[in-house]
Amino acid sequence: MRGANQSSFSKFLLLGLSRQPQQQQLLFMLFLSMYLATVLGNLLILLAISMDSRLHTPMYFFLSNLSFVDVCFSSTTVPKMLANHILGSETISFSGCLTQMYFVFMFVDMDNFLLAVMAYDRFVAVCHPLHYLTKMTPQLCALLVSGSWVIANLNALLHTLLMAQLSFCADNDIPHFFCDVTPLLKLSCSDTYLNEVMILTEGALIMITPFVCVLASYVRITRAVLRVPSTKRRWKAFSTCGSHLAVVSLFYGTIIAVYFNPLSSHSSEKDTAATVMYTVVTPMLNPFIYSLRNRDLNRALGKVVDRRRFSV
Incomplete structure (x- = not known):
């Protein structure tokens, strides 16, 4: 597909994670x-909560919204990869590629915002327990959830429209299992300066602002908990935040490693490994992390499973 421009460029080839049949x-x-x-x-988390x-x-x-977003997030990338393997095809249309990129951006942003909202919720619960319900x-x-959806959609639309303006005249092989923005920019023969600037400025602002809110919330939480005289109560307060901190560390660590570096410093192998972490592994681990030390959620999940067994 060398020499093709955007008007005649109709498809990309998703090369996946390996070219070896046994590894595939x-x-x-x-x-x-x-x-x-x-x-x-x-x-199961959604059923238990409802x-x-x-x-x-x-x-x-907020946890139920996070679970819904995680299902949608994984469904944006993994089923296409599995379908391509079953059908023996590696192709994805140009419009399909942009659509996939749009939803990846949107659900990444939603995960980001929801983690910040959940950190604020924990801050109010720990630091202002008497005023929590008010x-x-x-x-x-x-309002927090709906506002997050609006901002996430606008941000995804911005980057998708910018990508749609580019021309692609290099190889159409994407060394990835979905249409991510970094490998797409590498394939473009247009000037990608504006795209990169928007990722490193506006995109960074969208990601870093909630991250700063998470850090600020946990600084306040830590200071409040350390003032608690009872060791048992102190441990209980920290344990309610531990699962959220684990998810935050996993999510932001991989996002920063992939997107907020100059394009020239990116390695396809490292980027692919990091994107697998936040697109596949993190959504899978979230239910286990949040239910591991949560007695109320474990009790509700047990009721869902027991009710299912009874109906069977």
């Missing part, structure tokens, strides 16, 4: 297992 079979089974675990785990009235609180409202009202919770 192994990766197919691995990704299929992780995708099924992601969908099942997050749907069916247990004791979990109809701001914290679990501060975290249903109206505020709905």
Whole structure:
């Protein structure tokens, strides 16, 4: 496809994670297992929260939104890779590639915003427990989530429209399992300066602002908890935040490693490994992390499983 411009450029080839047939079979089974675990785990979280009235609180409202976003996030990339393997095809249309990139951007932003909102929720719960219900009202919770969706959609639309303006006259091989912005920019023969500037400025602002809010919330939480005289109460306060901190560290570490470096310093192998972490592994681990030390959620999940067994 050398010499083709945007008007005649109709498809890309997603090369996946390996060109070796044996490795491809192994990766197919691995990704299929992780995708099924992601969908099942997050749907169980959604069912447990919706069916247990004791979990109809701001914290679990945000967690249910995070579970919904994680299912959508994994469904944006993994099924296409699995379908290509089954059909023996590597192609994705130009419009399909841009659509996939749009949803990847949107769900990454939603994960980012929801982690910040959940950190604020933990801050209010730990530092202002007596005013928690008056501060975290249903109206505020709905506003925080709906505002996150609006900003995430606008940001994804911006980067997708900028990408649509580029011409592609190099090889159409994408050394990745989905249409990510970095390998697409490398394939373009247009000037990608504006795209890179927007990723490193506006994109960085979208990602870093919630990250700073997370850090500020946990600094305040740590200071408040350290003033608690009882070691047992102190440990309980920290344990309620531990799962969220684990997800935050995993998510932001990989995002920063992939996107907020100059394009020339990117390595396809390192980028692919990092994107697998935040697009596949993190959504799969979230249900396990959040339910590991959460007795209320474990109790609700047990009821869902027992009810399912009874119906069978």
